[in-house]
Amino acid sequence: MxxxxxxxxxxxxxxxxxxxxxxxxxxxxxxxxxxxxxxxxxxxxxxxxxxxxxxxxxxxxxxxxxxxxxxxxxxxxxxxxxxxxxxxxxxxxxxxxxxxxxxxxxxxxxxxxxxxxxxxxxxxxxxxxxxxxxxxxxxxxxxxxxxxxxxxxxxxxxxxxxxxxxxxxxxxxxxxxxxxxxxxxxxxxxxxxxxxxxxxxxxxxxxxxxxxxxxxxxxxxSAHSRGLVYSPILPCPDAPCDFHKAEEAMPVSQGKLAMGMRTGCGINHGDYHAGILLNELFGASPASKLFLNVREKLSLCYHCSSAFDMVSGNITVSSGMDIKNRQVAEEEIIRQFEDIRKGNITDKEIRAAKRSLENVYKQIYDNPFDIQSFYSTRQFFGSSETPEECMSKISTLTTDDIADLAQKTVLDTVFFVKGTLTDNETYEEEEDHENE
Amino acid sequence: MNDKLCSRIFESSFLGESFTKLTHPCGCDIYVFPKNTSSTYAIFGSRYGSIHNVFKKDGDADFVSVPDGIAHFLEHKLFTNEDGSDSFERFSEYGADANAYTSFNKTAYLFSCTDRFSSSLGELIDFVTHPYFTKSSIESEIGIISEEIKMYDDNPQDRCFYGMLEGMYHDHSIKRNICGSEKTISQITPELLYSCYDLFYQPSNLCLIVCGNTSPEEVYRIADKHLPSFSEKIGVTLANENKKEPKEANKQITDVKMQVSKPLFNIGFKDTDIPCSSYERLKKDAAMSILCEMLFSTSGELYNSLLSEGSISPAFSYGYSITDSFAYCSMAGEAGDPYTVLEKIEAYIEEKKSSGLSENDFSRGKRVMLADFIKNFDSSENIANNLFSFICDSSEEYFLSFTDILNGIEFQDVEKLLADIFKKEYRTISIVRPIA
Structure with a gap:
């Protein structure tokens, strides 16, 4: 195509x-x-x-x-x-x-x-x-x-x-x-x-x-006159700020933990391909460190995953757990990222992450919306990169490249929705109106 | 491929599509839908879902009941292998994207891949046909599934939907959560899992569906290496829950308070008149889909009047579901006053019953349903999942000829359904309203 x-x-x-x-x-x-x-x-x-x-x-x-x-x-x-x-x-x-x-x-x-x-x-x-x-x-x-x-x-x-x-x-x-x-x-x-x-x-x-x-x-x-061609404001990864932690209570049964990290790379800035691979390895697939450890090994969460925003260059972790497990889950998420920083990445893990991304980029051609999504964002910011070129760049990345980026990555924000319903509480049901 | 192998080809010249059905000697049906795509999508599914928890094995005197949520629990546990490995990891090694889901009447294990199809397909068949359950692995899974249950419990849309099912059904197991509850899953033992597995995962109850860049010969060759060569069929009788279910709704109103900004509602009309023949069920499905489009679509009088007077928010959905065990028509949305919306919907339906439906709306509804059906054939994922639904809900025989069924629906068919389905005594409303 x-x-x-x-x-x-x-x-x-x-x-x-x-x-x-x-x-x-x-x-x-x-x-x-x-x-x-x-x-x-x-x-x-x-x-x-x-x-x-x-x-x-x-x-x-x-x-x-x-x-x-x-x-x-x-x-x-x-x-x-x-x-x-x-x-x-x-x-x-x-x-x-x-x-x-x-x-x-x-x-x-x-x-x-x-x-x-x-x-x-x-x-x-x-x-x-x-x-x-x-x-x-x-x-x-x-x-x-x-x-x-x-x-x-x-x-x-x-x-x-x-x-x-x-x-x-x-x-x-x-x-x-x-x-x-x-x-x-x-x-x-x-x-x-x-x-x-x-x-x-x-x-x-x-x-x-x-x-x-x-x-x-x-x-x-064509009959409608247009102004000048729009010049996009190019993205620039967010500058680091002081660490911020916040919490909000809500009447729900499960706690929701979100953690935001700044990688400093993004489209038009640094090697964002390393950001894509780092995220994949960390929490974007069922072979990721978060899925295999936080969910499968420790059974702390049903969902625990991460997403990379190539415009801001931020990685955001999203997870849900029993509030009593909040501390241990947060520590484990940080520990998994620390492992990447130290270069504790097996060949199997990096191969799985690369293959998973290869699968994603090759599948793009099977869905018109995926094709549009891939090209339009890059094109808007002046990049003519194709999925094949993106895959090729990712395939050359090494464990050291990922560990280097992880070392530069800073945990910026931790936000927690504290569920206030206990195990014995449930949602309040109104009286049944059997006869209207 | 074995020349003596039983195979059948289904074709549609209108859609320009075809697929082949093969039956393996072990009893498992194999469906291959070749498609010019980069990726290949495979489902290995069981005609077994959350509602199949009262059954009788041939030769047994009585029906037995198993805890709610067992089908979903099996879906989670089958990914764990006897050697301690997790099949998710193996799929990742092959670069495939794997997943699974359990619905009311089916369970699907699936993957999509662009490379190493043969390895992934072999893995899919292997892990589903080699169960391994231990007490300790069940305990660890209870933690994960408990968090999944809490996640759905916190989801107001999900609660509202189940509120509607509880309102419609007196005893049918469709009213209970697919995942079960924390209490029911704590009753699950390795023995129970094995006994359900032996009955519902016998090859004659399984089907393999592959859609994408492959051929029947290739799929059969791989499947043959991994499926058992022969399997003795065990007869199972499922409890006929629809037969016992009264026509009338269980209760007319379910009203719950949760963390929402504005009330949500689900309105359901229970339909216990389920044809035995799969062709008649599909005909009813097609006619009801056209009728729903005529009554509730965004281009219709009802939606536009509710929206312009501010009674509902723009997002409003509707549909009809039918299987051999349950059927209902539903509407869902957000409204300041759901009871007023209900009154208006019922008044509109009554007005249509007396003044009659419009033939123009009928033609429009048919055109919309046809176009939507055709669009589904652009995605190998949609094709495989829709074919699986046809297999479990009706019959694969009509998958490609569904356009003929839609075209064959007469105006009188929908007029009759309007009179039969939308009766006040069959109706329930479920509301989730804000706490404060």
């Missing part, structure tokens, strides 16, 4: 892979802006507001009906953060035209719909209807508050947030909530106007070649 990048028209660029391997394809349109708490809040509300109706499709039901007609195509509007950049994306998944039994050109229909949502959202005098803005802001608040529904994700996200304590632009949930509560249609509409004039990156995987796709994009997107 070859990734081809072409300029479609002024400040619209297309990266495409032509393949008939899949029955469905994907196409996404991304717009960019620097991020901070304010823009993150606006982006989150906007992604809901843009689904609520367009000039041609007057409400959300009509948009969804059109998607159903287009053979259950989907368009997902999302506002996400990539380092210090905000990305508003319109990502569609659509069936290939060969399954269209009535001659509908599915891609053409999806492009028309995306252009409607992007350029002609429901507005009055250039403003989004205030009731819709208020309601979508309410949904965003609900969604942020519902983070407590999942204590594992909550602990992980709180740990990541604490690690960003010296980054004034980082959109903490508290700050985002405050802005969401006070957002009105004037502020949101002004943000939309700024966002919509950004350059556009299109990513396509499907049965058509780039010329065919470009032709259809021009039909719906």
């Amino acid at each position: 070859n990734l081809v990048r072409t300029k479609v028209c002024d400040n619209i660029y297309l990266s495409s892979i032509k393949t008939d391997k899949f029955k469905s394809g994907i196409i996404s349109f991304s717009l960019f802006h620097p991020t901070n708490a304010e823009n993150s809040a606006y982006g989150a509300i906007l992604s809901g507001v843009l689904r609520r109706g367009t000039k041609k499709y007057s409400d959300m039901a009509k948009i969804n009906l059109r998607l159903d007609e287009l053979y259950a195509s989907s368009v997902d509007i999302r506002s996400t953060r990539l380092g210090k950049n905000l990305i508003l994306s319109f990502g569609a998944e659509l069936l290939d035209n060969r399954f269209s039994t009535d001659g509908t050109d599915i891609l053409d229909g999806v492009l028309e719909l995306i252009s409607e949502m992007m350029f002609y959202p429901k507005r009055q005098d250039s403003l989004f209807p205030e009731p819709i803005v208020r309601q979508e802001a309410g949904f965003v608040l609900d969604s942020i508050k519902s983070e407590i529904n999942n204590t594992r994700a909550y602990a992980y996200n709180r740990c990541v947030e604490i690690m960003k304590r010296n980054d004034a632009d980082f959109p903490t949930l508290k700050r985002v909530c405050e802005i969401v509560q006070n957002t009105d249609t004037h502020a949101l509409s002004a943000f939309y106007d700024r966002m919509i004039s950004s350059s556009i990156e299109v990513f396509y995987i499907g049965a058509l070649d780039e010329a065919e796709v470009a032709k259809r994009i021009i039909k719906y997107f």
Whole structure:
């Protein structure tokens, strides 16, 4: 599969892979802006507001009906953060035209719909209807508050947030909530106007070649003038800060421990391939030190794993345990990392970690979303690395390379959700209402 | 491959897909679904799940009951080998990504790999066919599974779902957690595990499914080296729990307080009218899926009116499940006042019963279901897991012809189901609301 990048028209660029391997394809349109708490809040509300109706499709039901007609195509509007950049994306998944039994050109229909949502959202005098803005802001608040529904994700996200304590632009949930509560249609509409004039990156995987796709994009997107090509704010690994430990009590039965470490390497900075391999060996696979020791050998946790963020360069451990085992689990996690620092890594362990990653990178070509995820992040930050090149770099790394990086890695944050329900307590059940 | 070997090829020209079924002399069915992918995905599964805990061996006078959670416990324990090694580690050495899951009516052991397929497939068959349970290894697993149980207990969505099952079912074991409870798993002994293993892991109750870059010849050649050459079949009769289950819901409301930001709800309509023939079950499944799409989809009148008036949050799911032992239709979401949502859903259904369904909605629902079904054939993981579900829930015979079943559903079929399924006495609502 070859990734081809072409300029479609002024400040619209297309990266495409032509393949008939899949029955469905994907196409996404991304717009960019620097991020901070304010823009993150606006982006989150906007992604809901843009689904609520367009000039041609007057409400959300009509948009969804059109998607159903287009053979259950989907368009997902999302506002996400990539380092210090905000990305508003319109990502569609659509069936290939060969399954269209009535001659509908599915891609053409999806492009028309995306252009409607992007350029002609429901507005009055250039403003989004205030009731819709208020309601979508309410949904965003609900969604942020519902983070407590999942204590594992909550602990992980709180740990990541604490690690960003010296980054004034980082959109903490508290700050985002405050802005969401006070957002009105004037502020949101002004943000939309700024966002919509950004350059556009299109990513396509499907049965058509780039010329065919470009032709259809021009039909719906070229009439709108664009600003300058967005220059991404390049990531720079977080600088070390003083160690931070925090704890929060919640009425749940299991404790959740998250531990954040700074490796100092990341995409565009240092050898992030070593960060990927270090994480794999430490806690990302069933052959990792955390899985084999903390879970299997000591039976302390059902889940105990780690993840590497190649943008920030941080490794975050996520685990859940009986609160009485918190101390021993924390010490064991640190002990396993110490082992790596000392170079106590067997050939078997490093071979398993490399093979596991090789498996991950080779499988990328079996899923359009994985292909997009691999390429788009790297491409955004100016890297043209392929999965094969990534694998090749990882394969040359030695035990010493991993131990060196582990020695430079600093434990920054430990965050614990302390479950307050004891073994004998359970969730409170209301009286049964047998007869309503 | 042995010329005398019984094999059958299933094909669909519409989907452009085919697979082969072979039966090994030991009684194990082997399904091979060649696909042009980088990775190959394999499942070695048993038609044995959490609900199969009351049964009778041929020749025995009485049915026996085993502790809840034993199928899931077996799933965990089979990875431990007699020499003390763990199969997860071996898969890692081969670079394969291995996992397992237990559902109500099946257990799957699986891996995906891009290299060393033969070694991984051999390992998969070997560890599942060579049980080794000791008292001490069971004790250590109790620690891990207890943490898993606590993790699910802390999960409000999971609690809400089980609340719905408890509300629908009087005695059926589907109402009890797949993992069992800390109390039931403490009753598990090596003898109990072996007795369940001998009955439910006999080769005639197992099936091997491989999807990806391989051929029936290759899979058979490897499987033949690792499967027993012959196995005496032991007859087992499962308790027919559906037959004993009253049509009416057990209780109409289950209301629990937990750590959530906003109330969650699951509404369930129990369906005890389960056709004996697998073809009829699939037909009902197809018709119910179309009906659910007509009534509850995001493009429908009900969802859009509930959302625009602020009664529900955007995330709202629905579906129908049917096996030979249980069937139900369910809806799930988040709402400030779940009872009002329930009233509105019931009023909408009653209105549809009297005014009639729309033929346009019927065509749309069918189109959506067809498109969604086709999209599943892009992923070897989805293909293998869906084929396994067809094998356990109905029959593999209709896996590729399910599109014909969907196309064959008539408007009258869904009209009849609307009248039959959605009755107040079959209905329950489970609510998880915030503590404060």
